[in-house]
Amino acid sequence: MKSDAARRARRLRQLGIYLLMAMVLVVMLFPFYWMVLTSLRSQVDNTSPVPVWLFEPTLENYRNVIRGNDFLEFTWNSLVIAALSTGIGLVFGLPAAYSIARFKQNGLALAILVARLTPYITYLVPWYLAFRALGLIDTYLALTMTHLIVGMPLIIWIMISFFEDVPVELEEAAYVDGASRLGTFFRVVLPLSAPGTVAAAILAFIFSWNQFLFSLVLSGPNTKPVPVAVFNFISYGQIDFGGLGAAAVLITLPVVLLTLMIQRWIVSGLTMGAVKG
Amino acid sequence: MRRVVSGFVLVAVVVATGLATAQEFDWQRFQGDDVRFLMNRHPFTDFLEPLVPEFEELTGIDVTLEIFPEDQFRQRRLLEVSSGAATLDGYMVMPGQVGAQYLGADWIRHVDDFVEDPSLTSPELDLEDFFDGALSTFQSNDGLFGLPLQIESSLLFYREDLFEEAGLEGPPETLEELRQYAEALHSDQVAGFAMRGRGAAATSQIVNLLYSFGGQWQNDDGSSALASEESQQSLSYYADLLRNYGPPGPANLHWNEVMSLYAQGQAAMVFDANVFRSIVEDPEQATDVVRENTRYAPLPEGPGGSLPAVLVWGLSVNQASDSPEAAWYFIQWALSKENQRQALLSGVPAARESSWQDEEFQATAPESWIQASRESFNRGQPDWNPPVVPVAEVRDAYGQAIVAALQGQDIERALDRAAQEIDRIVSRTQ
């Protein structure tokens, strides 16, 4: 009797917990759901004072966005900048991270942390003035260089802990065989930390893809990346809700896919190593 | 490679024009060039954009119009002209807004040398045809620095059907009457009156009230006159009107909010630029009732009279442009007699006298719009912004007082603060 009631109470409790969990997930996902919904509705449905939940989905918004707005060009710009800055970030960042891990260069680690903590906007006024003087506004060079500041510290910070996990004995064995530092780094250390490198690279890529502030000021018609292009959608005469939704979906989609690929590393990256994946 | 080719073309063209001596204006002279213009997302731009291929075919010049919503457009333009980008060839500009700043920094190219050169300026341009008041805003001490594309003033848009229902006759003629009308028309569903309120963006509208209450931007010594009695009266009239008979959240209204409220039938009267007639008449943007029952009236009279501000938008050549001649070609074409006529037919208040005399226009445009617009031009005040260099910041300071007033804060204090602020801002750049 008693245990029956207890079991029921436990089951109710269980149910309550699942309900709460479901609620949390619904709240978390709702804006995304709304984004997709908006992107699939016509302007009439989108501006109805009472939300239209059931409607005939249309791809018109996507068509308009892609065709009418050089969206492919912006995507290309975003890709180029993100790929270049991530690539250079790896070339510069991996040896630095290794060096910090091996030689316990804590001062350098701190400097990189400070660079990550300082508000990005602090760099922007001098950058703007310098790039303006050098005629580098609206060039891939300027955007890549600035995005490097987003990606490189991230790569270094994530990789330090990966390199620390590589057993020193393996490296020493390589030295005994006559390998150089550089050779050992490439042939022993890097392969062992490949998963970490991939995760760091993807995370750096995502952060460059999402970067808004630098691009807002330093990009132009030749280099305008997607976030700035999407920003131009707002306060545009009568707001084109559907187009906005479609653009938001298109810009978010690659990020979501990449996240699915490396989800267990992302936490460690976002928290600057406070949590390991 | 292309530069070599266009060089050849240039030589060929020069030789050819030399032979043909002004027989016919050579539109193909800069074939192969490309020009880029920064444009405000504005009815004129909407009108012009689909016509651009015509120009490209006529001249062989490749045109890119880069279009941004107004706030971003200003910011973008400032960033580009100040960075000396040679790839920017021209832009939309309101001399009354940034003329002092842009001329002072030498960001605008004067075009007198082009105008005097018959091989660069089509004989059909006819500068005389532009309204004096419009063309003169593009004249500095050093000459002409662009051409006006529209002469804009703000009008009262009102719904005749709602007026009849409320037993009101004709448009309000004084600002006091406007207040009474707004009160009579106001209900939960339909706001009695709407007008811009979003800080800096509202300054270009509220200036109409400032003038009509007898206020001014500046005192004789150049200091800000916004703390004056008249200025206080105008702001308090404005705040009272919007707070009591306006839509919810007036401090958030930019022109697009104002116009879509009106177009959707949620406001009985609005006061904004006459150019937005194009929105009100667009079946995709405005409901049928609104389209059929809209009438226009000039700014009602205040204690100081009815003194509307006139805004002139135009096109200018960027100082740093690497193909200024091609840009000038584009401007000439965009503002030709025929295109200005078409622009006016589509609702953009063109800057050419001949467009307004056009029979087709007079037959199709609402009579009240033509009349109210012309009346406003005649009484127009040119300085719709204080004539200072750091204009964005000054507008912003005034805008803060406007928002404060809409939030019910003390108006005298808000304006005192704004005036002091503006004096500080202006003194910094002197």
Place this chain on the structure above:
Amino acid sequence: MRLPASPIKMLKRSSDFFDRNAQWLFPLPAVLAIVVLILGPVLANFAISLHGWFIGRPPTYIGLQNFSDAFTDRRFWNGVLNTFYFTMVAVPTQLLLGLAVAVLFNREFPGKGFVRTIILLPMVATPVAIALIWALMFNPSLGVLNYFLESVGLPRSLWVADASLAIPALVMVDVWQWTPMVALILLAALQGIPGEFYEAARIDGATGWQAFRFITLPTIRSAIIVALILRSIDALKTFDIIYVITSGGPGIASETLNVFAFKAGFEFFRAGYAAALLIFLMFLVLGIAILLNLLRTGRR
């Protein structure tokens, strides 16, 4: 005549050189990048801040005028206040909700891996896109949030169009975006607590609350502080969502120091003044980071 050294030897010698100096050669490119792209600009800011510089005109040296201007500028203090208001509401809310979510999800349930992925989405999604969607939802006449309010019998709200609600509404977006990160940090810490702790507590007759209060909280304390530090620093410099959703409006009701500095620099074109504001912001953020870090190390 001496023979040139064999290529192999030269290679060997250069690699010897590299090995001997690996300590500074390895990090050299990264250090150079940091010096050029970060240290340079930070130092340049100090120089720029000593000038009255309206972009487009030549700069003039004015000493510390920009700083004294800032301290008498109402808008500067408004920005400072808003920055703290935003941070001090957003971060504690995230910590509380994040803790609740972490405790809630700290158990076995079907679809665990899937849920962990979903939780990541708000923080990796492009902030501009997120901000735009929230702006749509906030729209006073057409937004879905007002529809929700009305359908549960509450009055409509102006959300970001209301000066007194602008910051709370923005906080809402920030909380939505970053609570998951707090939850994940705390979840990882929770999973590190050995189950025996709780068993022992139960044997001693502790209630669930007591176990939470005396076992859970003390154990994850340092994780909480880490989350606090990370979030505070990022919240202090939030730019994207504020700039996209309100641009600091209505008026300057939601203008943080960050946004004000951006406007000063790139809308009002006052390079010198913007630099002064940014120096202040930088010290503010770094100072708070150091302070919070002391909290962590000092009481360990």
